[in-house]
Amino acid sequence: MIGNSLSKEFDPIKAPATQGIEDPAKQEAPLCALAKGGAVHDREGRQDSVGHILTFQTVEKIIYGRGSLSQLSCEAARLGRKALLVTGMSSLKRLGVLDKVIRPLQGKGVDVVLFNKVEAEPSLRTVELGIEEARRHQCDLVISIGGGSAIDVGKVVAGLVRAPGNVREYFLGKREIVEKGLPFIAIPTTAGTGAEVTMNSVLTDPEGLVKQSIRSPFLLADVALVDPELTLTMPPHITAYSGMDALTQAIEGFTSKGSGPVTDALALKAVELIGRNLLRAYEAPGDIEAREALSTGSLMAGMAFASARLGAVHGLAHPVGVRYHKPHGLVCAVLLPYVMRFNLPVVARKYAEVAAALGAGEAAEAGIRYIERLLDRLGIPRKLGEFGLVENDIDAIARDALPSGSTKANPRDVTYDDLVAILKENL
Numbered sequence: 219m220i221g222n223s224l225s226k227e228f229d230p231i232k233a234p235a236t237q238g239i240e241d242p243a244k245q246e247a248p249l250c251a252l253a254k255g256g257a258v259h260d261r262e263g264r265q266d267s268v269g270h271i272l273t274f275q276t277v278e279k280i281i282y283g284r285g286s287l288s289q290l291s292c293e294a295a296r297l298g299r300k301a302l303l304v305t306g307m308s309s310l311k312r313l314g315v316l317d318k319v320i321r322p323l324q325g326k327g328v329d330v331v332l333f334n335k336v337e338a339e340p341s342l343r344t345v346e347l348g349i350e351e352a353r354r355h356q357c358d359l360v361i362s363i364g365g366g367s368a369i370d371v372g373k374v375v376a377g378l379v380r381a382p383g384n385v386r387e388y389f390l391g392k393r394e395i396v397e398k399g400l401p402f403i404a405i406p407t408t409a410g411t412g413a414e415v416t417m418n419s420v421l422t423d424p425e426g427l428v429k430q431s432i433r434s435p436f437l438l439a440d441v442a443l444v445d446p447e448l449t450l451t452m453p454p455h456i457t458a459y460s461g462m463d464a465l466t467q468a469i470e471g472f473t474s475k476g477s478g479p480v481t482d483a484l485a486l487k488a489v490e491l492i493g494r495n496l497l498r499a500y501e502a503p504g505d506i507e508a509r510e511a512l513s514t515g516s517l518m519a520g521m522a523f524a525s526a527r528l529g530a531v532h533g534l535a536h537p538v539g540v541r542y543h544k545p546h547g548l549v550c551a552v553l554l555p556y557v558m559r560f561n562l563p564v565v566a567r568k569y570a571e572v573a574a575a576l577g578a579g580e581a582a583e584a585g586i587r588y589i590e591r592l593l594d595r596l597g598i599p600r601k602l603g604e605f606g607l608v609e610n611d612i613d614a615i616a617r618d619a620l621p622s623g624s625t626k627a628n629p630r631d632v633t634y635d636d637l638v639a640i641l642k643e644n645l
């Protein structure tokens with residue numbers, strides 16, 4: 219289920235936005251998709267998607283597995299002649315991007331313009347700078363290599379470089395992307411956000427203390443290139459946070475109101491791959507088999523939730539993260555057991571499948587306890603209060619989280635009072 223909405227968060231329950239687009243030919247691809255989703259849960263947590271129309275959409279080409287970075291130069295040469303290479307400063311140094319990426323590209327006749335200014339929690343201004351750079355050098359291709367931030371920035375730079383208006387107008391939902399921009403190749407170096415296969419870009423407006431998405435199917439990458447060898451140098455705490463983000467996305471994608479058989483298959487396998495290998499990669503960073511499982515699991519979780527959407531963990535994670543400047547994956551990790559306990563009455567059957575996929579047994583509750591033990595082993599706090607949450611902020615956080623598309627996709631309907639209760643448990 220997709221919509222052509224660029225606004226904050228697409229509501230999977232309502233019909234897709236159709237206003238403001240005049241050319242019917244341009245409407246057809248994204249807008250003929252329904253978006254009435256998906257799963258209905260009975261009291262025992264059985265799910266019934268019969269009679270509901272679902273749409274599954276993902277990137278055109280996914281290349282994954284050890285050593286797959288070697289395919290980049292061929293793919294790039296197929297798509298363009300001058301690439302804006304979007305990355306962060308630390309990735310540039312850590313990965314030796316010059317040797318691994320730029321020289322092979324040049325060897326295939328692809329010129330490279332380096333844009334290495336992406337920060338954590340990227341701002342609208344960073345995207346504007348990237349667009350200016352791509353226009354000045356007349357780039358015809360964008361390649362992102364890095365974590366979710368670098369991929370999200372490259373995604374919007376590619377999407378908007380030929381579009382009218384400014385980034386803020388798209389961020390605020392005043393304009394919509396109505397056609398594909400430049401070709402885009404996404405190469406994650408964490409496992410991960412799944413950003414390489416999603417159609418949204420999470421950006422921050424520091425002026426308004428707002429963190430939300432620009433969302434459009436036109437932002438889907440042309441190629442996602444997922445090489446687990448790029449994740450070998452991730453520090454343990456980044457492995458833990460990004461891995462818990464991926465696990466949360468797999469579980470929320472598996473149980474969301476927009477889930478269905480296609481996304482379920484991807485999401486449940488992702489739970490297994492991530493849940494059984496995260497501690498291994500955290501404790502032995504050079505374990506390539508564990509890294510490969512995490513990269514593939516993160517990719518599959520991203521494919522699932524891009525169509526199925528997420529849940530209340532992600533609804534809360536953005537307003538919490540933007541207030542306390544904590545990594546997204548860390549915030550998701552802390553919230554996950556609380557939201558799972560809240561959801562348990564309506565998705566017991568599916569949580570039993572999660573428990574089995576984790577290797578934790580057959581009982582739904584056992585999967586939640588497994589995750590709590592995993593957090594302890596990863597050195598992740600069990601309450602948001604340990605890194606800043608105070609009672610005075612709870613009202614504002616709950617109000618910010620309530621209208622989020624992720625909150626609306628949560629399998630159990632969520633009220634303001636429910637969010638307040640979850641946050642109070644976290645003090």
Ligand SMILES: [Fe+2]
Pocket residue numbers: 411463464467532546550
């Ligand atoms: Fe996430």
